[in-house]
Amino acid sequence: MKKTLTILIxxxxxxxxxxxxxxxxxxxxxxxxxxxxxxxxxxxxxSRIPRLVSIIIAGVSMSIVGxxxxxxxxxxxVSPTTAGTMDSASFGIMVALLLFTSAGALVKMSIAFVFAxxxxxxxxxxxxxxxxxxxxxxxxxxxxxxxxxxxxxxxxAYKYNLIQSMSAWLYGDxxxxxxxxxxxxxxxxxxxxxxxxxxxxxxxxxMGEEFSVNLGLNYKQVVNIGLGLVALVTSxxxxxxxxxxxxxxIIPNLVTIFRGDNLKGNLTYTALLGAVFVLACDILGRxxxxxxxxxxxxxxxxxxxxxxxxxxLRRKTYEQ
Amino acid sequence: xxxxRGVSKQYGGKKVVDNVSLEIAKGKITSFIGPNGxxxxxxxxxxSRLIAKDEGEVLIxxxxxxxxxxxxxxxxxxILKQSNHINIRLTVRDLVNFGRFPYSQxxxxxxxxxxxxxxxxxxxxxxxxxxxxxxxSGGQKQRAFIAMVIAQNTEYVLLDEPLNNLDMNHSVQIMxxxxxxxxxxxxxxxxxxxxxxxxxxYSDYIVALKDGKVVKEGTTDEIIEPSVLREVYDMxxxxxxxxxxxxxxxxx
Numbered sequence: 001m002k003k004t005l006t007i008l009i010x011x012x013x014x015x016x017x018x019x020x021x022x023x024x025x026x027x028x029x030x031x032x033x034x035x036x037x038x039x040x041x042x043x044x045x046x047s048r049i050p051r052l053v054s055i056i057i058a059g060v061s062m063s064i065v066g067x068x069x070x071x072x073x074x075x076x077x078v079s080p081t082t083a084g085t086m087d088s089a090s091f092g093i094m095v096a097l098l099l100f101t102s103a104g105a106l107v108k109m110s111i112a113f114v115f116a117x118x119x120x121x122x123x124x125x126x127x128x129x130x131x132x133x134x135x136x137x138x139x140x141x142x143x144x145x146x147x148x149x150x151x152x153x154x155x156x157a158y159k160y161n162l163i164q165s166m167s168a169w170l171y172g173d174x175x176x177x178x179x180x181x182x183x184x185x186x187x188x189x190x191x192x193x194x195x196x197x198x199x200x201x202x203x204x205x206x207m208g209e210e211f212s213v214n215l216g217l218n219y220k221q222v223v224n225i226g227l228g229l230v231a232l233v234t235s236x237x238x239x240x241x242x243x244x245x246x247x248x249x250i251i252p253n254l255v256t257i258f259r260g261d262n263l264k265g266n267l268t269y270t271a272l273l274g275a276v277f278v279l280a281c282d283i284l285g286r287x288x289x290x291x292x293x294x295x296x297x298x299x300x301x302x303x304x305x306x307x308x309x310x311x312x313l314r315r316k317t318y319e320q
Numbered sequence: 321x322x323x324x325r326g327v328s329k330q331y332g333g334k335k336v337v338d339n340v341s342l343e344i345a346k347g348k349i350t351s352f353i354g355p356n357g358x359x360x361x362x363x364x365x366x367x368s369r370l371i372a373k374d375e376g377e378v379l380i381x382x383x384x385x386x387x388x389x390x391x392x393x394x395x396x397x398x399i400l401k402q403s404n405h406i407n408i409r410l411t412v413r414d415l416v417n418f419g420r421f422p423y424s425q426x427x428x429x430x431x432x433x434x435x436x437x438x439x440x441x442x443x444x445x446x447x448x449x450x451x452x453x454x455x456x457s458g459g460q461k462q463r464a465f466i467a468m469v470i471a472q473n474t475e476y477v478l479l480d481e482p483l484n485n486l487d488m489n490h491s492v493q494i495m496x497x498x499x500x501x502x503x504x505x506x507x508x509x510x511x512x513x514x515x516x517x518x519x520x521x522y523s524d525y526i527v528a529l530k531d532g533k534v535v536k537e538g539t540t541d542e543i544i545e546p547s548v549l550r551e552v553y554d555m556x557x558x559x560x561x562x563x564x565x566x567x568x569x570x571x572x
Binding site: 217218 | 369394395398400411
């Protein structure tokens, strides 16, 4: 297992360096240390490094909250994408654009957070009422719920002429990331740290309310903290990068297939794999129609939904 | 000592547990028996604070359970229910580690590790401690969950239908372990059990329930009697002594 970890770290380093040197304006190591290095360094600081950092933070944090969500709901297919969290966050951003036109990023984030949390709780309430707790049926309900929220977003966006500004948030995109426009993402860093501290509690809570009470764990509090983390991270990422579909679903699944369901041991793997996956998708998106680029929402969406389908089919054969 | 005083629970206007009072003796096995819907599981869940009671008191060491901190109570009393057996891919050792959660909040020290090792040895799980729960048979899984409860090291151990879905061999194994828990480690074990012959062979005391009320409680000898069983189960149950145990022959 140590070996896997080493491979992931090596991949992360290689891909990170690659990512720094890909882009519309060419830049090489030679430029950096050549006679006109100043311009190259500027490019690096203003655009390339912020982009790399935001890719890593988004990849790590979305994968980790997906893992937490799956653990708490005891369903492998529940994630910010399949529980309406992401769509609710987008709805919140639309509300923020509509009602608080000149609001700063923090206010927008807070409003997105409130809606993301609300949406997640509505999904959880639906989950508690659904008698037919099939592992595949539940995420479908979540996707439908997300679809309803998202169509409401589109409706209001059309009505109030916001569709152009909104579409920026409907698809995740790293090409607009620049110094001064992504720092909000750093909020996710302490949140990831909190998930390490709560890892064991999330695992116990994932075993059910009665199991938790037997061990003296405050079940409701732990679930609320977990869902709060999920909503906060999702709204921060949606606001700065846009929605990256299926990320929080496929990465944790790939990890738990090999490592089982003990959250504590899975966090680091999930974080690394998430970062590596988003980096790889981003590099692919930047190369495929170079010098233009395909947005990350699309690349991850296509690759991710493919893996999602594979996981669904695999699950079926596994259960029978 | 666990004292139950006038405890009731209602679901949709129907009293599932109706004004039950009883005492559970320390260092003994007490079994709750009775027909389906007698309120055995509900009563056990209320004693272990898994569900709230509508009326009455449950005293553990003379303190009402509502006044205990849940974390402290988790070091005093543990409960294992069949519904706890969810599908989660944990290794046996990880699961048993969680038994130490009330003491360590998940960060195990040397002492915790020692308890875990001991519990695994006690349940003969050494060779499969690194296997995932979903790779085990029903009997092995049940042993893993009991090992977790042993690691939790509580004075009172409550088990709701621990023999559910187990074959005869595994059932006997589990009951022998529970007996050893009482005889060797001085635990107090309370069981909800359907097979009255297992109750007869392994318990010290039996509480017979019906329609949410205690019909009769007493030593195993006093309860495994045709007259008592007739009242509880509404059928004739002849009792014969075989090898020093009272066996109920109710099959034909």
